[in-house]
Amino acid sequence: MTKEQIVVTSAQMCDIEGRIFAAGMPVAALMEKVAGLISDRLQVIIPKGRCVGILVGPGHNGGDALVVARELHFRGYQVWIYQPFSKLKELTNQHFQYAQSLGIPCFQETDKLPSCDFLVDGLFGLGLEREITDSIAYAINYFNESNKQVFSIDLPSGLHTDTGAVLGTAIRATQTFCLGLWKQGLLQEQALEYIGKPELIDFDIPLADIHTVLGEVPKIKRITQTTVIASLPLPRSPITHKYKSGHLLLICGSRRYAGSAILSGLGARASGVGMLSIAVPESVKTLLVSHLPEALIIGCPETETGAISHLQLPGKTHLSSFSVIACGPGLTQDSTPIVQQVIESQVPLILDADALNILAQIGTISTLQKRQTTTVLSPHTGEFHRLFPDISYTDRVKAVQTAAAQTGAVVLLKGARTAISNPQGVVWINSESTPALARGGSGDVLTGLMGGLLAQTANKQTPIEDVVATATWWHSQAGILAAEERTELGVDAFSLTQYLMKVLQAFT
Numbered sequence: 001m002t003k004e005q006i007v008v009t010s011a012q013m014c015d016i017e018g019r020i021f022a023a024g025m026p027v028a029a030l031m032e033k034v035a036g037l038i039s040d041r042l043q044v045i046i047p048k049g050r051c052v053g054i055l056v057g058p059g060h061n062g063g064d065a066l067v068v069a070r071e072l073h074f075r076g077y078q079v080w081i082y083q084p085f086s087k088l089k090e091l092t093n094q095h096f097q098y099a100q101s102l103g104i105p106c107f108q109e110t111d112k113l114p115s116c117d118f119l120v121d122g123l124f125g126l127g128l129e130r131e132i133t134d135s136i137a138y139a140i141n142y143f144n145e146s147n148k149q150v151f152s153i154d155l156p157s158g159l160h161t162d163t164g165a166v167l168g169t170a171i172r173a174t175q176t177f178c179l180g181l182w183k184q185g186l187l188q189e190q191a192l193e194y195i196g197k198p199e200l201i202d203f204d205i206p207l208a209d210i211h212t213v214l215g216e217v218p219k220i221k222r223i224t225q226t227t228v229i230a231s232l233p234l235p236r237s238p239i240t241h242k243y244k245s246g247h248l249l250l251i252c253g254s255r256r257y258a259g260s261a262i263l264s265g266l267g268a269r270a271s272g273v274g275m276l277s278i279a280v281p282e283s284v285k286t287l288l289v290s291h292l293p294e295a296l297i298i299g300c301p302e303t304e305t306g307a308i309s310h311l312q313l314p315g316k317t318h319l320s321s322f323s324v325i326a327c328g329p330g331l332t333q334d335s336t337p338i339v340q341q342v343i344e345s346q347v348p349l350i351l352d353a354d355a356l357n358i359l360a361q362i363g364t365i366s367t368l369q370k371r372q373t374t375t376v377l378s379p380h381t382g383e384f385h386r387l388f389p390d391i392s393y394t395d396r397v398k399a400v401q402t403a404a405a406q407t408g409a410v411v412l413l414k415g416a417r418t419a420i421s422n423p424q425g426v427v428w429i430n431s432e433s434t435p436a437l438a439r440g441g442s443g444d445v446l447t448g449l450m451g452g453l454l455a456q457t458a459n460k461q462t463p464i465e466d467v468v469a470t471a472t473w474w475h476s477q478a479g480i481l482a483a484e485e486r487t488e489l490g491v492d493a494f495s496l497t498q499y500l501m502k503v504l505q506a507f508t
């Protein structure tokens, strides 16, 4: 477990810091250390001699900012301080007095502020406890409108540490220096427009204190390359054969959405799965064969509307012949009986897209509670709301935990910061992605990729949620790589499938 993987709430961070202080580390010494590290980073980013405005709050976030002000002053920058509060915490007040004694200009009102090139935001950190209003809200909006590069200490002032929600108003940072451990709020979708580029400042929190507060295996973790590589089906056994490397059945597509089946198939192809079968309506079988010549394409009887009406598996094949079934992309809502049939099977199952809409109609919780085997649900926010109308998704981490607990499924809530939970509340958050993926069809690719990976690891000890996290990470990294080469507008779902292999080449 590395510090990069660990995610904490405000309460947990306070407990961890409390242990460090109780063990004898002076609060002032830690502030000096933290702010020294931030100053070092700023010195690399901001050219010498430039003017930096430092925004100072009443607590220790403000204290950190004042130490940064002092350091930058001595390191040859022009510095001024904006500090509008009448009452400061004691340590913060001491640093404020000292900064004033050094002749650093201090201001209480925004209309008196000189111009500057950069801003450092130390108004509020972990301790923000209520909505920001009145003159402070006005000041934050004023700084946002100044269009300066802003470096936030710990988190942009105004964001809730756990949910990332904006409490009234919030600083829009260019870069956020998150102190010690990743705060959960920085990994929540609603914070993304505020945090800019996030960076962890490691100030040497002892691992023993982290484990005492979070347990040996923390419940909420960031997906990192290290975790991913551990759950990839690599290296392949030298004596494996195609049926030992997983057999995935994709059930997808319709006359109307034939492309979904192709995209899911190409996602599955990239996973390296040993055998791939794809059930589609008979009328699109030839099309699928031309795109995926290695796959076994199962043409099924179809409804008048061109949806699969029922599964017609070849010869002696039963659903139980497959290691995993992934069902849903492009099915339309006319395939209800098929979704019911796969849910009743004993085969590990991924439900996505239309299969989720059908599940919502037949009753999410009551239907899934009867299932004995692994189920993965991969909704985007709209599908999540249809499946779980009673669960609020403002806090997406809590939302997936609740949904997984209620259904016994692994739930993957797609979006800019995809969150995955198992029924016991173990959560993975995908903290690197690209808005280039916000295009029709990219989810279909993920379903195929995830199905192929799960099929290959079906008989292994790897927890399901780890494999789901690996698929999510791989998919996002392919998007990032594709966007680098083709621009953010160049990542159509088909192109995305072509970058999946390149990710592995780069990382393994």
Ligand SMILES: NC(=O)C1=CN([C@@H]2O[C@H](COP(=O)(O)OP(=O)(O)OC[C@H]3O[C@@H](n4cnc5c(N)ncnc54)[C@H](O)[C@@H]3O)[C@@H](O)[C@H]2O)[C@@H](O)CC1
Pocket (backbone or CB within 6 Å): 017, 027, 028, 030, 031, 032, 034, 057, 058, 059, 060, 061, 062, 064, 089, 123, 124, 125, 126, 127, 128, 129, 130, 131, 132, 133, 136, 153, 154, 155, 179, 180
């Ligand atoms: N002890 C240290 O030196 C360390 C300090 N750190 C820094 O300390 C911060 C936490 O410090 P604090 O606990 O003092 O908290 P903050 O500095 O985040 O702010 C708390 C203060 O703001 C006031 N406040 C809260 N909400 C307000 C609102 N809406 N309007 C006006 N006032 C409001 C509170 O009454 C309190 O005085 C961290 O975010 C980090 O920057 C740690 O990260 C590292 C160790």
Ligand SMILES: Nc1ncnc2c1ncn2[C@@H]1O[C@H](COP(=O)(O)OP(=O)(O)O)[C@@H](O)[C@H]1O
Pocket (backbone or CB within 6 Å): 353, 380, 414, 415, 416, 417, 418, 433, 434, 435, 436, 437, 438, 439, 440, 441, 442, 443, 444, 445, 446, 475
């Ligand atoms: N703003 C964004 N940033 C990063 N990833 C995103 C963003 N928007 C969507 N995605 C990702 O793109 C994929 C979209 O999937 P989905 O909504 O199911 O689309 P479709 O059904 O059209 O394939 C998901 O993996 C999601 O996490």
Ligand SMILES: [K+]
Pocket (backbone or CB within 6 Å): 061, 121, 122, 123, 124, 125, 152, 153, 154, 155, 156, 157
């Ligand atoms: K801050």
